[in-house]
Amino acid sequence: MYLLHGKLTAKDGQVGRLADVLLDASKFVSTAMGCRLYVIGKDENDLNSVYVTEIWDTKEDHDNALNVESVKELIASAIPLLGAQPIKGQEIEILGGSGITI
Amino acid sequence: MYLLHGKLTAKDGQVGRLADVLLDASKFVSTAMGCRLYVIGKDENDLNSVYVTEIWDTKEDHDNALNVESVKELIASAIPLLGAQPIKGQEIEILGGSGITI
Numbered sequence: 001m002y003l004l005h006g007k008l009t010a011k012d013g014q015v016g017r018l019a020d021v022l023l024d025a026s027k028f029v030s031t032a033m034g035c036r037l038y039v040i041g042k043d044e045n046d047l048n049s050v051y052v053t054e055i056w057d058t059k060e061d062h063d064n065a066l067n068v069e070s071v072k073e074l075i076a077s078a079i080p081l082l083g084a085q086p087i088k089g090q091e092i093e094i095l096g097g098s099g100i101t102i
Numbered sequence: 103m104y105l106l107h108g109k110l111t112a113k114d115g116q117v118g119r120l121a122d123v124l125l126d127a128s129k130f131v132s133t134a135m136g137c138r139l140y141v142i143g144k145d146e147n148d149l150n151s152v153y154v155t156e157i158w159d160t161k162e163d164h165d166n167a168l169n170v171e172s173v174k175e176l177i178a179s180a181i182p183l184l185g186a187q188p189i190k191g192q193e194i195e196i197l198g199g200s201g202i203t204i
Contacts, residue, residue, distance in 0.1 A: 003143055003153075005107055019197055023197065023199070027200065029200070030200030030201060035201070037201030038200050039157070039198070039199030039200075040196070041105055042197060043194050044193075050197075051105075051192075051194050090145060091145065092144065092145050092155070094141050094142070094143040095121055095125065095142050095143055095144060096141070097125070097139070097140050098132030098137075098140050099132060099138050099139030099140055099141065099157065100139065
């Protein structure tokens with residue numbers, strides 16, 4: 001199982017809109033095959049960024065979801081709001097735990 | 103809702119045991135009030151560390167769980183395996199998403 005923890009940094013004044021786009025995206029992404037968790041959050045030490053933490057059955061499921069048309073459209077709508085190039089998120093292989101069915 | 107993403111770095115050769123202790127801990131922690139997610143993982147770029155990603159209803163629920171006797175015992179059993187002082191994890195306030203009931 002695959003965890004991806006990444007962030008997107010907004011242009012000044014656009015972080016609220018960026019969060020809204022990602023919250024909309026979560027509705028589509030969560031229906032994609034293999035998506036277990038897709039949550040959007042804020043870090044008070046980095047107020048211009050939005051964090052996305054995702055859990056997927058496999059990395060391939062995650063990568064495939066990026067090709068779903070509705071997801072591609074939402075990604076395109078987020079790009080004008082970004083103040084920095086997206087940084088590759090941290091990829092983690094989940095060994096186990098609770099809260100999701102491993 | 104509160105997300106905590108942290109890591110624990112093991113002494114050389116102890117990362118497997120450290121992961122096992124945390125996997126055991128997840129069985130107790132997951133029964134604590136407010137615990138929604140507690141997963142243990144590895145990052146291939148940091149093979150001596152174990153990552154813990156947690157979601158709780160509130161930060162207070164997380165903090166209270168650290169005082170549960172069985173959790174305290176498991177923390178105590180992990181300390182001799184650590185090769186570095188634990189670093190405070192990244193704290194995120196979840197705005198929304200899917201996979202957990204917000």
